[in-house]
Amino acid sequence: MAAACVRSLCKVGQSFLEAPSVCRSRTVSRLLGNVSGHGSRSAYGTSGPGFRSKLISSVRAGGGRALGCAFLLGGGLGLYQASKLSVEQHLAEEDRDVSGQGLKLTMYQYKTCPFCSKVRAFLDYHGLPYEIVEVNPVMRQEIKWSSYRKVPILMVGEELQLNDSSVIISALRTFMISKGKNMPDIIRCYPELKYVNEKGKEVTEYSNKYWLMLSEGENNVIYPEKGMQKEEMKWRQWADDWLVHLISPNVYRTTGEALASFDYIVREGKFGTVEAFFAKYVGAAAMYVISKRLKSRHNLQDDVRQDLYKAVNDWVAAIGKNRKFMGGDQPNLADLAVFGVLRVMEGLQAFDDMMKNTKVKYWYTRMERATLNHEGGSQSPSSL
Known part of the structure; x- marks a missing residue:
């Protein structure tokens, strides 16, 4: 004008x-x-x-x-x-x-939490700048201001709080693609639902958390082929409902692995000197016991490695031989979710065994490179 x-x-x-x-x-x-x-x-x-x-x-x-x-x-x-x-x-x-419109992002996390790792994988791949607040897993003083007591928590600016790893990823991706929506409007599309489960414990869930809130035109650009969106949503949910539950039984499989895992957790996490000592030895013993309960709860085999191997090979088979990633030439949200969950085992025996006994190595290496280089940051919705 x-x-x-x-x-x-x-x-x-x-x-x-x-x-x-x-x-x-x-x-x-x-x-x-x-x-x-x-x-x-x-x-x-x-x-x-x-x-x-x-x-x-x-x-x-x-x-x-x-x-x-x-x-x-x-x-x-x-x-x-x-x-x-x-x-x-x-x-x-x-x-x-x-860059996500210059949003100021602050993530409250445990570094070794697979759900937190999922969000970091998304942010890193798309080159979105963010600050990390490492939460003490014992006292959790860093999130005492929040009624939601789990991690990750992502603060957008000073006031808008996003909970649940899958909601965080879906909301941010929607915001990056859809120019006509602001973040408060988007987050209202993922309503919080609270209910009491069979054990009498209050549970918080979120509706629509695997959906991107896009117009029909935007949806056709992001998912140009039939079935792409459903495939992505299916495997994102699979990562949350199944793959995540294989991590603890595998990294705490034996007392030696449990100690090695907690040595890593203490080294990477935010602990005081006394807390670190108790976390390593008491925590390792507790998680060894809990891992056995998890094995029973999720009907895992006596050798839980076999369940991990099968899950990872199922994932690789779903990608197929003609695609670099499930998203094709670039990772989609399912790729980032699975990668985020698996990489929390890096440096542990379970990770080395997985790389040696499955077909995941080449996909994992490509994902590692794409995330490290922020390859998704060069993409705009018009170029997808």
């Missing part, structure tokens, strides 16, 4: 320079007539009967060229400013696609 107005101003200036003097005087006369017809002349310093006649006389005397130059100069400067503003706005839109 501004650029169009400035171009019109330049044309006026050009016409002043090219027209005969008598035409210039008539043009000025018409312009001043328009001013007096549309507003108060005193507002423009044009009040008084002598102003109009003096200006017309100056135009006839050759001053019209100076006036035309003024129009051109003003129009040119205005066009420059309008063009500069247009470019800045365009760059801002480009930045919105890539």
